Amino acid sequence: MSGFANQYLCTFRQTPxxxxxRQAAxxxxxxxxxxxxxxxxxxxxxxxxxxxxxxELALVNRNxxxxLTRIAGEHAHLFSRSELLREIGRVDRLGAPA
Known part of the structure; x- marks a missing residue:
């Protein structure tokens, strides 16, 4: 590959x-x-x-x-609550796999 390709072109891979x-979201x-x-x-x-x-709205919001608190707490060593919220927004927009 050329120097340009080595520096700017790549394949994207998710880190663990x-x-x-993504799985938590x-x-x-x-x-x-x-x-x-x-x-x-x-x-x-x-x-x-x-x-x-x-x-019903109150029950949904409480749940x-x-x-969110439970899932964020389980993964606090990997990502923050705000990162989880941002990813939930992406998943919700794109649709979660079945």
Whole structure:
């Protein structure tokens, strides 16, 4: 390869920490949606099922907070809570694998 190609062209590989971050974000999205489906009685929108009442919204929010705290705590040695939130946003936008 030329000097330019060696310096600027590469193949991207996830580090083990990045892979763990992605898996944790996918787990959050999957578990949050599973819980939401057990609690919510509203319509299903593009982001999943929606809460129909304030009580359902409160339950969903409480679960989301505790789930985030638990997953972030389990992986605190690899990434921060804010990094996890950013990755959850990416996973949620792109869609988590089934």
């Amino acid at each position: 920490a990045e892979a763990e971050l 996918e787990r959050y999205v999957r578990e949050a949606e599973t819980y939401d489906r057990t609690v919510c009685t509203g319509p299903i929108g593009k982001d999943g099922i929606l809460p129909a009442t304030l009580r 989301a907070h505790s789930l």
